Amino acid sequence: MCPPSDPIHGRYFWKKHAVHQLLSSTYNGFILIRTSMKILISNDDGFRADGIVALHAALQGIAEVEVVAPEHNNSAKSNALTLHTPLYVHRADNGFRYVNGTPADCVHIALTGLLGYRPDLVISGINNGANMGDDTLYSGTVGAAMEGYLFGIPAMAVSQITKGWTHLDAAAATVRRMVEQMIHQQMVGTRPWLLNVNIPNLPLAQIKPPKVCRLGRRHVAEPVITQVDPRGQTMYWIGNAGAAMDDSAGTDFHAADQGHVVVTPLKVDLTEHDHLQAWGQTCARLWQQDGA
DSSP states (O other): OOOOOBTTTBOEEEESSOOOSSOEEEETTEEEEESOOEEEEEOSSOTTOHHHHHHHHHTBTTBEEEEEEESSOOTTOTTOOOOSSOOOEEEOTTSOEEESSOHHHHHHHIIIIISSSOOSEEEEEEEESOOOTTHHHHOHHHHHHHHHHHTTOOEEEEEESSTTOTTHHHHHHHHHHHHHHHHHTTOTTSSOOEEEEEEOSSOGGGOEEEEEOBOOEEOOOOOOEEEEOTTSOEEEEOOOOOOEEEOOTTBHHHHHHTTEEEEEEOOSOOOOGGGHHHHHHHHHHHHSOTTO
């Protein structure tokens, strides 16, 4: 009996005993070997950002890598999709495709028609600066990865902890190593998962092993910045993110300060499960008529 082919994920071949550097699974006692693994890359810093260029280069040789990224910086765009203006896709001189939209737009368009195939993994990054704690709710980097996850594809958002791209080569090498290990452990091409990864700006030899952590919390954002434009109208700039408020042991902030690669598994469900029953009782009382 020959193993099946998969028209979406690519052609398979089989051997009774095999070890493969890319991706394998089993079928009726045989090891299935995928001839080509495909990774979609996006970001929120824009298609020419140093981080996405370094990530694309680092992943060469382990997969077919496609880039679909925003034309311009789209930081803090979260999961926003563009619904009321047309989107255009162009091919840059470096082969990357770019979109005049948000990070989530890029992944959405890629997965719903642009690529013509279903990638095995979506990676967003490498972002210029950390995405920890409350940042994950606002982050366009996380938003792009989450869009892949919502389509049932394993996805990871990757950021350097400090802005400025120092030791970017080490961060890119770290991502490659993580992806290689995920493939080896058959984490790719199976059930979807969503990881938020933050990598310290350190030489590769000084980066400590990954540590799985919960999200910390930040203080409220700093005050809005006001300026007056040349026509005398007041302009408003969103203030900087607040400093860490919960950076205790076990949080992403704490592990980052110790020099670890920080890994936080994320989920989409925002339901406050612990208080569902209490809110049910509260709403029942609110619905009662006066005097009931």
